[in-house]
Amino acid sequence: MNWRNALVLVAAAASLGAAALAAPLRAPVMVDDVAVSETRLPRKLSDFGFFSDPAAQVPAANVTPYRLNVPLYSDGADKLRFLYLPAGTQARSMGEDLLDLPVGAALIKTFAFGEGADRRLVETRVLLHRSDGWLALPYRWNDDQTDAALAVAGARIDLATPRGEAISYRIPNKNQCKECHGLNGAVVPIGPKGRNLSADWLGHMVGAGKLDTMDDGMDTMPLWESRDTMPASQMARAYLDVNCAHCHRPGATASNSGLDLRLEQRDAQAIGIMKRPVAAGRGSGNLLFDIVPGKPDQSILLHRMASPEPGVAMPELGKATVDQDGVDVVERWIAEMKPAA
Template identity: 40%
Template sequence: MRWARSLGVLLLVIALASCGRFLDRSVQTRTAKPFPKQLSAWRLFTLRAGNLKPNKGVVPYDLNTPLFSDYAGKYRFVWMPPGTAAQYRDDGPFDFPTGTVLAKTFAFPVDGSSAQRLIETRLLVHASSGWTPLLYIWDNNQRDATLQLVPDPVPVKWTDAAGRRHEFNYVIPNLNECHECHDNQKIFLPIGPKARNLNKDYAYAEGSENQLAHWTRVGYLQGLPAPEARPKAAKWDDPTTASLADRAAAYLDNNCAHCHQPGGQAGYTGVDFRLTQTEIAHQGLCKSPNSAGEVGSLRYDLVPGRPDESILIYRLESTAPKTSMPALSRDVVHVEGVKLLKEWIASLPGSCPGN
């Protein structure tokens, strides 16, 4: 009997060790420093065979058109304190309650396996002092992630479904660099969770449902208008769902507009790539550059009908520091995204002086 009890305890220890410290418990939120050194202390999800499973009250979500980050897979979750909800907004991020945690984990494939290698998890915590970014870097044994201020680059390599080999150093922005994208008018804000990005179906464990409707049903969103009144961004890589112009606009909105808008890091350039801004003149059409960065002999940000003479394409195809765009979280060229924008620019009518 004593032997059986000892064996039972041993098996329990082994079972717990196999999933690290990520246990099925209630979320442990923080709204002020000090923040936990280990990601597992937040209790946002459990970890099973490299897969993150949300704990109670943690809701997974996705975006119609996400930010490109060197082909990394991304897994997004949101949690809000019980009894609280975000306030709906047509434009811009929702008004989230204090205590909200937005989590985004970045991962890359592992050749010859269905598993993925977890690289980093970024948390945006709506603390009592405002939104606070936290960077957790996953251990090599994939058991937990540790809080870091200035992470080192992570070598990654894998072969994609098309047989292309990828091998590079994945660069993780440091905490100060987070502000370059997230600050607007010197106020730190989330970027992705907007109505137009969330307005899509998600395959939840209990079945598929529109994300905005799901957030409302579980008590995470208030003020949702009727379906026909909800904005919706196009899916950039699906030509069956939207026009070329709409897909290009969605791509620019989610990959460039966090800096290129009034109050953003590149607001001084006068280029505005927000989806709600529809004047192409404000998207750089026949506009001479007024920002730092080498652009060769090119004269205009956008040259209608001539993508290879457009500075926008030049910068998207560059990986050189101070020239490439976006300036952070991209160290390889997004081949498919560039192809989309080239097709869009080629479709634009008109010409620029001297071209």
């Protein structure tokens, strides 16, 4: 769901017809700033007031939906993303990098499986920007789909992916959130980078006074839906930036691998080309280099992406299945590279 569709839902909810107009008026749902900024660990998602209709994922009036051009793969889950900014504040553009969000801001991401009447909300993860830094909390939806409860210890849920694969879906515990969101010892957002947000959305935010400016000259990632028609190199680098670089970069949890998969990294060996593994262990599959130009079947990076085996599969967290679309894009990119002399 993109931000325009979400805004349509809000508009539809505001004009339900004569029957709805005859019903008693209710005060609009407003976000509880105390819950975001001060209440240590709110027990329920509803304590925040992020949604006017939680089951339908209709955001409160001061919560803005957004989408990423290239999303993080999570077993095929449909992810609905929202941004909350306290009244009187605005985000600050950092060009292609992450938006600089003020204290009191929140990022909300709901994971859902299924469609229509069969859609099931599974979890909502929130990132709260407090005075002492960012706090990541996971919430598990109840069977009635009316609210979600704090799952500090995480959870396991049996479900089927959109491809029909039966999996034990894992809601991360509070500490596991740090494995993907950790940078130089602190918890940070990883999703809303300027280059991974649409110009339309950024322009809307500027017009609404919620963003200070936008960089018209930045390098924007193409939509993931266009992966079959876009150059493989462009799509693969974008995919690795979104799905891998939050760990494989200096200062992050997998920095000991020596890989730096950020889009801005231009050094061939840093992104794995003819680079010997440092800490792959048995995950290397007895292969010698992270990426061998022109030879996907000899590349450790692709070997690990294509494996569902624990201890081999990459990423280690956040999925239980192979992202075949991602594998296909990276395989095509490596195959098209000019072989090393």
